[in-house]
Amino acid sequence: MAQDLHRLTLRQAIDHAAREGADGILHDVANRIQCCNSSVNAYVRVKPAEYDSGKNIPGKSVFSGVPVAVKDNICIEGQETTCACAILKGHVPPYSATVIRKLEDAGATIFGQLNMDEFAFGSSCETSVYGPCRNPWNLECVPGGSSGGSAAAVAADMAIAAIGSDTGGSIRQPAALCGVVGLKPTYGLVSRYGLIAFGSSFDQIGPLTKTVEDSAIMLNAMAGHDPLDSTSSRRPVPDYTKALTRDVKGLRIGMPEEYFTDGMDPAVEKYVRDAAALLKKMGADIRTVSLPHTAYSVAVYYLVAVAEASSNLGRYDGVQYGLRASDKTLKDMYFETRNRGFGEEAKRRILLGTFVLSAGYYEAYYLKGQKVRTLVRRDFEKAFTEVDLLLAPTAPTAAFKLGEKASDPLAMYLSDIFTIPANLAGIPAISVPCGFTPAGLPVGLQLMGRPFEEAVLFRAAHAFEQETEYYKKKPGI
């Protein structure tokens, strides 16, 4: 079949499937995976049974059976789901995440599970038990993380669209490094029910797509109140595709000065500043704003998120599911299972999180972190009284080499410096491609908005994307 249907955007795929059914798309995507996955390693599992299921009647649902790929930390009933961690090998969830049900209800075919950093701990997709995922633009480079598999699959046309999760930038940073669109919705917009928790007060599921319009289509299907998630918002959800007006006139966009500091890759800075200039030309009102507590964000994140993670990961103890490394004594069951089941990064975070919550340290670390988190939130609240959107780089550098930061956890943590603040405040943020470094690696532009104002993000990101058309450039894989 020479149609190359895997190259379609979600919008195009939906239109195609509505006319001719999704089988051709499923077929081409499967072929594409077969040809590229050995080098990219984006998928950890593909569901062959779904290829020609034909259960979706063309045109009868929004997606008409168009496939969506899922990060391996979102539960799918009856499908092994492991968080790319040895401790959950063989774990088959007895239920599906709310977001999976919603996508299925919208007619999407849930198709394959995507590589990630173990338990979403990482910014490079190198800590997966399935081996590292690679960047389709340069296979020597990381795709970013933790949703590296999601970003790489979409960038390499191995998926029409994908979903990932973002705790400190895990959707946006890989989207930037792989040249795709990644959205972290407002905390509470998309149900977390069925997302295997990392940092419960930060985690959000969001789409990784080829275009901003695709992102809006995905969010339409994913967002909305879920009675199974206490932190799920009850606000009505608008049709986000209606926000794609190509018009940014009068939008007040702030450039936080703290995001344009030393240490940023000059190419990244150039493209982000160019993006601001372009938006200004298109009619936006660009200003400088200040978010004075930005520099503390990474520290806050690595105290609070790891504390939550240490507690969330206590349940992997060998009792009910996944790995049990020893049956000798109860103590051995706990210690052997956890020691063998978790990788080094997971252990680091579990230990750090356990420590910051332990007696005598709680106040100095965890509580202090939560207090500074308040200061970071207040920065945003104040800034959003002056502007409608914030514009910043998504990541300080383009994709780095495999292994480059693997031995220096702190350096790895700092690669999330621009994405973490949005998670601390729970606000929505999107990354869209805004150029390529001289080495040919994508650069991402990040836009952050007020809580539940995803429509404003889409409006600006879409206008910028349609003006620049970076999305049309594809990796030569």
Next chain:
Amino acid sequence: MKYEAVIGLEVHVQLGTRSKLFCACPTRFGCPPNHNTCPVCLGWPGSLPVLNEKALRLAIKVGLALECRVAERLKFDRKNYFYPDLPKAYQISQYDMPVNGRGRLKIEFKDAAGSTQIREIGITRAHLEEDAGKLLHEGIRDGSLVDYNRAGVPLLEIVSEPDLRTPAEVYAYLVSLKSILQYLEVSECNMEKGELRCDANVSIRPEGQTSLGTKAEIKNMNSFKAVEKAVEYEIERQVNAVDGGERIVQETRLWDEAKGRTFSMRSKEEAHDYRYFPEPDLVPFTISRAQVEEIRKTLPELPEIRTLRMIRDYSLSDYDAFLLAQEKPLADYYEACVAAKANPKLAANWIFSELKALLNERRLAITESPVSSGDLAGLIRLIEDGTVSGKIAKEILPEMFETRKSAEAIVKDKGLVQVTDASLIEALADQVLAAHPKSVADFRAGKAQALGFLVGQMMKESKGKMNPKLANEILVKKLNVGC
């Protein structure tokens, strides 16, 4: 040296909801293992808790009954520790913002000298938390089995101040607490079914000292009596230890019912560090004062008030009224009896003596009594109007118990109506006097006890149906005439 014991109790009571605290699984008792479970209460990856509204309402209701300060704002926290019965490796509990703050509980008990004492025991707090699963060890050689049916069942942990001083007070506290919880219809408080559990913190100090001694936490008691006995044992153990020059160590000790003593768990308990932090998966809760008042309006009359009312309305003794009110079903039975026109004094006496004895013999609760409150009232009315004597009534009640017939019906069937017809009594009196000339002579010689014998003979002849008072009167009259 004389010592004083300082005792505080931690009571876990299951709240009477249909579904669990954070998921829709049933709280039913006695289902097949792991049947009442779902991803949430099994703590499966990705699952999230949502609070049961009724559980919070019931918690507030108990708080109000214990005169607690109900929080305006509350939150849940995670208590982290590893144990196979704890599916998430943390328990969702409340740490520093519990639903109920300080309150009090009045206890009433008889002291060693037998006089009634009333004391007020402080309640530190009463907070909501989820239960853990159940481990089974017996009969399994190579492991333990886990049943998570109880995991996630709503519990209210009621913590007392260290205000209790004696095992008798501990017992009275539990009885009083159970009474309130039964009135609220929050729990049946059956310890065997695990609906109520109690741990005791026990320490001793020289009399007169105000600072607290080192406490031991005593667990594993499965009845109120066991708690009383365990505390009694523990006080004695600590006194002996201190007198013997030992130091008390802070530890958890298990009560062994069969051996009648407490044992140290000897595990690394002190290594516990629960790492409490706010549960990010649940939002905070606010309770308006209007909501509190609305819940307060649903409170039934509580035992303390009912005791006072029964003393006033029925002229009962303080202690009788207290004993009745303490046990709601008993008090309900009593008041139904009085409402059916039984003499209040007689009704109390009959319930406490004859009826209780019959119920105890057959191990029946008052709610299972074969004699309804109306039927008991019927019997008491017959006594009051002189239809039957007390003696006959004591024979009628067991029969009512067996046959479930009314007292009237039994009296009628068996012709037990008391003889009050003076001519019949006089005829019988003549017969008895004629048959016992020696007793007649004795009486006339001044031996008053001979009269008792003669009355007894009349009762015997009449098979107890003779009104003893009338029989007496008529006999005396006849004996005196004959002088």
Next chain:
Amino acid sequence: MDFDIHKVAELARLNLDPEEAQKIGKAIGSVLEYVRKLESLDTQNVPPTSHVLDLENVFRPDTDRDCGASEKALPFAPSREGDFFKVPKVVDKE
């Protein structure tokens, strides 16, 4: 900063080998050093953020239903006996 990796590993139920303990201990040490930058901020009158949303009072009604989830879960359990999950002998609570 008194980070005792052995004590914390015991709490977290991880039996690290000595090499791992040293490596992870060092990495955590540098993170704890990094987060000291927070000490310069005066947060005395700042309330902590445990939730970013303004949501409050999220309940479910007290209705029950059978889920039957354990039937889907038990087949994947590392060890089971009948309808029970099975673990190595628990001794300290007997």
